[in-house]
Amino acid sequence: MKSRASSQQRKPASAALLSALVLAACVAPGTGCVDVPAEGAQPKLGTHVGDWRDEVIYQVLIDRFANGDVNNDYGVRPGHLARFQGGDWRGLTDHLDYIKELGVTTLWISPIVKNVETDADVDSYHGYWAQDLSQLNPHFGDIADLRRLTSRAHDMGLKVVLDIVTNHMGQVFYYDTNLNGNPDIYIGGSGALPVVSSRSDLSRITEYDPDWDPKGVQAFTSLGPAGRAPLIFFQDPSINRVPPPGLLGTARAYHGFGRILDYDDEKQRTLGDFPGGLKDVATELPEVRDEMIDLYTRWVELVDLDGFRIDTVKHVEYEFWTEFGTRVRERLLRQNKNRFLMFGEAFDGNDQLLGSYTQEGMLDSVFYFSQHYQVFRDVFMRAPMENEQKGTEQIASLWAQRQKNYRNEAQPNGIGVAPSRALVNFMDNHDVARFLFEAQNDKDVLRNALVLLMTEEGIPCLYYGTEQDFAGGNDPANREVLWETGFATSGETFRHFAKLARTRASYEALRRGDTNVVWSSSHVGGEEDAGIIAYERTGGDAGDAYALVVINTNNRKDSATAEGNEVMKLGAGARGTLVDVLDPERKTYPVPASGELRVTVPKQRAMILVPEGSVKD
Amino acid sequence: MRLTIISMLAAATALAMALPASAQPPPPPATGPVPSAEPPPRADAPLSSDTSAPSVPGGAPSASRDPGRVEPTEVTKGQDAMRTVKEAPQTHEGHFEFGSYGRVYAASDLRGGLGRGTNVVAFGPRIVDEGSYAELELRREDKFNDKVKSRIVATLALFPPFFHFTGKPEQAIGVRNLYAQGTYDKATIWAGSRMYRGDDIYLLNWWPLDNQNTVGGGVGGPVYRAEDGSQETILQGHVGQQRLDNPYQFQQIPVVAPIGFGTVDVTKLDRPRTIETFKATHLVRPGGGPAGFKAILYGELHQLAAGVFRDPLTNVDRGLPNDSGWMLGSQLTYFTGKRDTFASLVMRHARGIAAYDPLAVPITFALDRTVSGASETQVAASGNFETDVFSVMAAGYVRFFRDGSPGETSTQKYDEGALVARPNVFFGEHFGLSVEGSYQQRRIAIQNPNGDGPLTASVFKAGVIPYFSPAGRGSFKRPQIRLLYVASFRDSGTRGLYPLEDVFAQRSVEHFAGVGAEWWFNSSSYP
Known part of the structure; x- marks a missing residue:
C-alpha cells in the first residue's frame, strides 16, 4: 500500500509542470479551477430530528415540483402527465423557501435510483421502476445536487425522507412462456357481445406481465406443458431496460410467479409481481436481503437522509421487515444517526394489517391508510353527498383501535416513539385521486380536513399541490406540475395550511x-x-x-x-x-x-x- | 433586429478596413481533428473542423496561407516573410494548380484490434488520435495585370474510413473550401465557403487563436509598412455564417401540401450563427533580417437569433431565445526565420456562444435556454527548434471551460491541459527518429465517484516514430512515411469516462503500433 502511494506521488515531470500551469492559471482573475461544491461532498452523518411527531411531512414527486436544470430534461413531454415533465432535485432545493413558508418540516422525496425509462408509452417519472439501486436517476440530477438538497434542507431545519422500494424492480425481464426468445403479447377472440352469434371471449396473454400461476409462470409448446418459463432479461439500452447489476440481474433473485390477481391471498401478495410487470424480488433469500439493506443504507450514508418511506410493504414477507428494520437501524446507529424514521406503505384499509408491520423490530410507522378510507374519504370527501357521508363516530371508532392494532412501544433503536402514536396521517397521495377531486372541488371541505390532519395524533403528511388546490383524479392526473402555479403563497388554502402548521408548532399538546x-x-x-x-x-x-x-x-x-x-x-x-x-x-x-x-x-x-x-x- | 444591426455594422467595419495584403505573416496554420468519438462528447470542442496539416511558424513561406495573399508561385523565395509580389507581365496569365494535405494510418492495439485514440482533453496530442484524413485541392490562379489577380479554390476533404478498409465504395466527402478571391493592388476580398484561420500548433493539431469554418466573405491587407520592410501591420476582417443541421439551429417539419395531396416540408427553425472576426497583425523584423516577431490581436462576435422549433415529442412549438457571445485573443510569436524555429504564446477568452466551437452546438443551457453564462479561457504555447541533426517540438495549453448550466456540477464545466514534446534526431538527409512524450488531464466538475472533489482523468503517452522523409531534414518537411508505436497510460478517472461494456473502462494501458504517412504540398490551406 505504501509503495503504491509513493508511486502515485512520482508523477512524470510533465504532469507536475502541467499541474503547476493549471494552478497558476486558476488563480488568474476571472478564472478559478473547477470544483464540486462543498455541499456536494460526502456528508458527516448526524441526527437532525428530536421527536418525529413535531414534524410535518411534505410528499414531493420530484419530476413535478420544480425544474431547476433544463439539462436533465431528457425525454420531457410538457403537458403529458404520464411522461417526464422536467422536475429535479435542484428545482426543489431552489424552492425551499416555499417549503418553509408553507410550514412543513420534512421532505419525502420520490425514489432516486436509476429506472427503466419507459414502458408501454408511460415514463418512469415517478421513480418506482428501479433498474439499478446503486445509481442515481440522471433525470433528477447528480450526487452533488442531491447532497446539496439535503445539506440546505438541514441548514433550514428541514429533514429529508427517501422513498424506497424493496418489493420489486422495474420490468427488467419477461417470461418466455412459448420459448421463442421474444417477449410476446397474444390477443385472441373477437370480444364481441353475447348477442353476436359469432361471439368468442377476448383473451390476452402477455409475457411482460403474465397472470399469477401458483406453480410459477409456465412455459408451453405445441405438445403441452414445458415447465417453468425462463426469465429473460431485456437488453434495450435505449430505455435503460437492461439487467440490473449483480445479484438482482439474475433470475434466482426473483420469484417468477406472475402478476398478483388476488390481493387477499397472502401467497400471491408476497410472491406475485406487482401490476405493470414490476418483478417481485425474492426477499427471503439472505443474499437478496443483504443487497437491499446495503444498497439502500448506502444512500443514507452518502446523502445524510433522515428516513425511509417504504413502498408496498405488504407485498414482502414479515421476516424481511424485522431484519431490514433492525439491521438498518444498527448500521446507522454506529455512525451516530439516531431516530432514523422508517414508515411503510401498505395500500390497504385493513387497520390490523397495517399494524402488523409495526411489530417489534419492523417499522416505526405506517401510512394510516385505514384512516384515509374511513375518515378522510367517508367523513370528509363525501361530505358534499349527504347520503354517502359517514358520521364522525367512525373516526372515534378507528382511533380507538390504534392501541390495539399497532405496537405501543418504540422500536429498538428506532425513533423513540411508539408506532401507535406516530402513524403517518394523510388525506391523499400520488396513488389515489386528490382530495378535491373526490370532494367535488369543495375547498371548505378540504380546509376543514386539513384541520384534522394537522391536529390529530401522529405525523401529518401533505401531498404536494394540496396547498395549491390541485384537484386531479387518479394517476397520473393527480401528479400535476407545481411550477405552473408560480409557487404562489397567497392562495387561501396555502395560507390556511401555513397557519395550521404554525399553530401545531406552537402548541405542544397538538403534537x-x-x-x-x-x-x-x-x-x-x-x-x-x-x-x-x-x-x-x-x-x-x-x-x-x-x-x-x-x-x-x-x-x-x-x-x-x-x-x-x-x-x-x-x-x-x-x-x-x-x-x-x-x-x-x-x-x-x-x-x-x-x-x-x-x-x-x-x-x-x-x-x-x-x-x-x-x-x- | 439588434443582432442584425450588429452584424451589418461589423461587416461594414470589416469592409472599411480593406487594405491590400501583399505580405504574408510568417507563422501559418494547420489543423486538428476531432479525436475520434471515444471520450464523452465535447460540445465546446470542434467536432468536425478537424482536418488539416500543420503550418510552420517562421518557416518557408507559403503563397496561400493568408487570405490576403495570392499566387504562391510568384512569391519571392527565401526566408523573407515580408516578401512582395514580383513584377508581372501585363498580359493575362492563368493556370490551374493542384495541392493536397493528407495523412493515412493503419495501426493495431497489439491485442488484435485497431489502434484507438486515447485523448481525454479537447486538444490532446495528435499522435494516435488524429486518424486518417485528406484534402484534395484544385485551384485556378489568374493574373490580369500587375494590380488585378484572382484565385478560385475548391478543396474536397476525404474522411475515413476509406474503401480499402471497409470494402464499401462509399466515401464521406466534405467541401472545405469553395471560394473566390480577388486582389486589387494591395486589397484582397473573398467570398465563399472557406477555412479561414491563423497559426496552428502542429503537435496538438489545433488552431488555438482563430479557426473559422464558415460561408461568408472577408477583406484584408496591409495598412502600414515600413520603408525598409522591417515592420508591417495587416488588418483583416470576415463575416460568416453557419446553420448546422441540428435542431438547435435548423428544423424542417412536414405540413399538409397547400395544393393536391401529401405533405411538403417547411422550415420551422432557421437561425444561423453569424460570426464576425477582426484581426490585426503586426510584424517586426529587426534590420529586415529573417528573424522577427509577430503580434496578433484577434476578436470575434457571435450572434444567434431567436427561433421557434416544434418539439417532436409533443408537437408543441417551443421558443429558443436569441444568444450572443464574444471572444478576444492575442498571440505573440518569435521566429528565427531559419529551420522553422519559433516560439509562440496564445491567450484567449470567450463568453457566451463564442465559447463554443462554431461547428458544435451547446448541449447544456441556462434555465432560459441561453448559454450566456458560458465562458472559455485558454493559454497555449508552442515552439520548434532545429539544428542540423537535432530538433525538438513542444507545445502545451491550459483551458478552462464553463457551460451556461445553472448547476455547480456539470460534465460541461472543466479544466484541462496538455503538455507534449517531440525530440527528433536526423539520420542523414532523409531519415529520422522522433520520440514523443505527453501528459494530459481534464478535471470535470462532477463528483468523483471514488471520493470527494471533481473527477480527474489523465493520460500519459510515450511513443517512438522512425520515419523516412524524401523531402529532406526538417520537422515540417513532408511527405513523411512513418512507423509508429505509442503507449497510453490511462488512470482510473479516464477509465471511468467509458461505459463498463467498453474495454477502455477496464484497460489502463493502450498500445498503438502501426504505419502511416503524412504529406502536404501546394495547398492554399497549408504550406
Whole structure:
C-alpha cells in the first residue's frame, strides 16, 4: 500500500509542470479551477430530528415540483402527465423557501435510483421502476445536487425522507412462456357481445406481465406443458431496460410467479409481481436481503437522509421487515444517526394489517391508510353527498383501535416513539385521486380536513399541490406540475395550511398530547350535532399542555357539541377560558366547573381551543 | 433586429478596413481533428473542423496561407516573410494548380484490434488520435495585370474510413473550401465557403487563436509598412455564417401540401450563427533580417437569433431565445526565420456562444435556454527548434471551460491541459527518429465517484516514430512515411469516462503500433 502511494506521488515531470500551469492559471482573475461544491461532498452523518411527531411531512414527486436544470430534461413531454415533465432535485432545493413558508418540516422525496425509462408509452417519472439501486436517476440530477438538497434542507431545519422500494424492480425481464426468445403479447377472440352469434371471449396473454400461476409462470409448446418459463432479461439500452447489476440481474433473485390477481391471498401478495410487470424480488433469500439493506443504507450514508418511506410493504414477507428494520437501524446507529424514521406503505384499509408491520423490530410507522378510507374519504370527501357521508363516530371508532392494532412501544433503536402514536396521517397521495377531486372541488371541505390532519395524533403528511388546490383524479392526473402555479403563497388554502402548521408548532399538546375524543356522532343530517367531532389533545408526552379541537364536518348546517341535554364534557385540563386560536378574532369560551361545553361550529369549519393562559401569538 | 444591426455594422467595419495584403505573416496554420468519438462528447470542442496539416511558424513561406495573399508561385523565395509580389507581365496569365494535405494510418492495439485514440482533453496530442484524413485541392490562379489577380479554390476533404478498409465504395466527402478571391493592388476580398484561420500548433493539431469554418466573405491587407520592410501591420476582417443541421439551429417539419395531396416540408427553425472576426497583425523584423516577431490581436462576435422549433415529442412549438457571445485573443510569436524555429504564446477568452466551437452546438443551457453564462479561457504555447541533426517540438495549453448550466456540477464545466514534446534526431538527409512524450488531464466538475472533489482523468503517452522523409531534414518537411508505436497510460478517472461494456473502462494501458504517412504540398490551406 505504501509503495503504491509513493508511486502515485512520482508523477512524470510533465504532469507536475502541467499541474503547476493549471494552478497558476486558476488563480488568474476571472478564472478559478473547477470544483464540486462543498455541499456536494460526502456528508458527516448526524441526527437532525428530536421527536418525529413535531414534524410535518411534505410528499414531493420530484419530476413535478420544480425544474431547476433544463439539462436533465431528457425525454420531457410538457403537458403529458404520464411522461417526464422536467422536475429535479435542484428545482426543489431552489424552492425551499416555499417549503418553509408553507410550514412543513420534512421532505419525502420520490425514489432516486436509476429506472427503466419507459414502458408501454408511460415514463418512469415517478421513480418506482428501479433498474439499478446503486445509481442515481440522471433525470433528477447528480450526487452533488442531491447532497446539496439535503445539506440546505438541514441548514433550514428541514429533514429529508427517501422513498424506497424493496418489493420489486422495474420490468427488467419477461417470461418466455412459448420459448421463442421474444417477449410476446397474444390477443385472441373477437370480444364481441353475447348477442353476436359469432361471439368468442377476448383473451390476452402477455409475457411482460403474465397472470399469477401458483406453480410459477409456465412455459408451453405445441405438445403441452414445458415447465417453468425462463426469465429473460431485456437488453434495450435505449430505455435503460437492461439487467440490473449483480445479484438482482439474475433470475434466482426473483420469484417468477406472475402478476398478483388476488390481493387477499397472502401467497400471491408476497410472491406475485406487482401490476405493470414490476418483478417481485425474492426477499427471503439472505443474499437478496443483504443487497437491499446495503444498497439502500448506502444512500443514507452518502446523502445524510433522515428516513425511509417504504413502498408496498405488504407485498414482502414479515421476516424481511424485522431484519431490514433492525439491521438498518444498527448500521446507522454506529455512525451516530439516531431516530432514523422508517414508515411503510401498505395500500390497504385493513387497520390490523397495517399494524402488523409495526411489530417489534419492523417499522416505526405506517401510512394510516385505514384512516384515509374511513375518515378522510367517508367523513370528509363525501361530505358534499349527504347520503354517502359517514358520521364522525367512525373516526372515534378507528382511533380507538390504534392501541390495539399497532405496537405501543418504540422500536429498538428506532425513533423513540411508539408506532401507535406516530402513524403517518394523510388525506391523499400520488396513488389515489386528490382530495378535491373526490370532494367535488369543495375547498371548505378540504380546509376543514386539513384541520384534522394537522391536529390529530401522529405525523401529518401533505401531498404536494394540496396547498395549491390541485384537484386531479387518479394517476397520473393527480401528479400535476407545481411550477405552473408560480409557487404562489397567497392562495387561501396555502395560507390556511401555513397557519395550521404554525399553530401545531406552537402548541405542544397538538403534537405530543394523547387523544381523548369527547364528542362524535353518527348523525350526518339535520341533527343538532350532525358532523361534529371533538377531541382533546393533552397528557402523554405533552404533560399538562392542553388543546381541544372541534370540527364540524357537516356541509349543510352549523352543528353543536351537544344533542338535547347531552353536552360535550371536557377533561380536567380544560377549565377556565379556552381561546379559539384558529379564529382571527380569538373568540373565547368559558368552561364551567362541570367541564361541560356547548359550542356551535359553522358548517365545514373548525376550532382549535387552548387555555387562555397558553395562547401564543 | 439588434443582432442584425450588429452584424451589418461589423461587416461594414470589416469592409472599411480593406487594405491590400501583399505580405504574408510568417507563422501559418494547420489543423486538428476531432479525436475520434471515444471520450464523452465535447460540445465546446470542434467536432468536425478537424482536418488539416500543420503550418510552420517562421518557416518557408507559403503563397496561400493568408487570405490576403495570392499566387504562391510568384512569391519571392527565401526566408523573407515580408516578401512582395514580383513584377508581372501585363498580359493575362492563368493556370490551374493542384495541392493536397493528407495523412493515412493503419495501426493495431497489439491485442488484435485497431489502434484507438486515447485523448481525454479537447486538444490532446495528435499522435494516435488524429486518424486518417485528406484534402484534395484544385485551384485556378489568374493574373490580369500587375494590380488585378484572382484565385478560385475548391478543396474536397476525404474522411475515413476509406474503401480499402471497409470494402464499401462509399466515401464521406466534405467541401472545405469553395471560394473566390480577388486582389486589387494591395486589397484582397473573398467570398465563399472557406477555412479561414491563423497559426496552428502542429503537435496538438489545433488552431488555438482563430479557426473559422464558415460561408461568408472577408477583406484584408496591409495598412502600414515600413520603408525598409522591417515592420508591417495587416488588418483583416470576415463575416460568416453557419446553420448546422441540428435542431438547435435548423428544423424542417412536414405540413399538409397547400395544393393536391401529401405533405411538403417547411422550415420551422432557421437561425444561423453569424460570426464576425477582426484581426490585426503586426510584424517586426529587426534590420529586415529573417528573424522577427509577430503580434496578433484577434476578436470575434457571435450572434444567434431567436427561433421557434416544434418539439417532436409533443408537437408543441417551443421558443429558443436569441444568444450572443464574444471572444478576444492575442498571440505573440518569435521566429528565427531559419529551420522553422519559433516560439509562440496564445491567450484567449470567450463568453457566451463564442465559447463554443462554431461547428458544435451547446448541449447544456441556462434555465432560459441561453448559454450566456458560458465562458472559455485558454493559454497555449508552442515552439520548434532545429539544428542540423537535432530538433525538438513542444507545445502545451491550459483551458478552462464553463457551460451556461445553472448547476455547480456539470460534465460541461472543466479544466484541462496538455503538455507534449517531440525530440527528433536526423539520420542523414532523409531519415529520422522522433520520440514523443505527453501528459494530459481534464478535471470535470462532477463528483468523483471514488471520493470527494471533481473527477480527474489523465493520460500519459510515450511513443517512438522512425520515419523516412524524401523531402529532406526538417520537422515540417513532408511527405513523411512513418512507423509508429505509442503507449497510453490511462488512470482510473479516464477509465471511468467509458461505459463498463467498453474495454477502455477496464484497460489502463493502450498500445498503438502501426504505419502511416503524412504529406502536404501546394495547398492554399497549408504550406
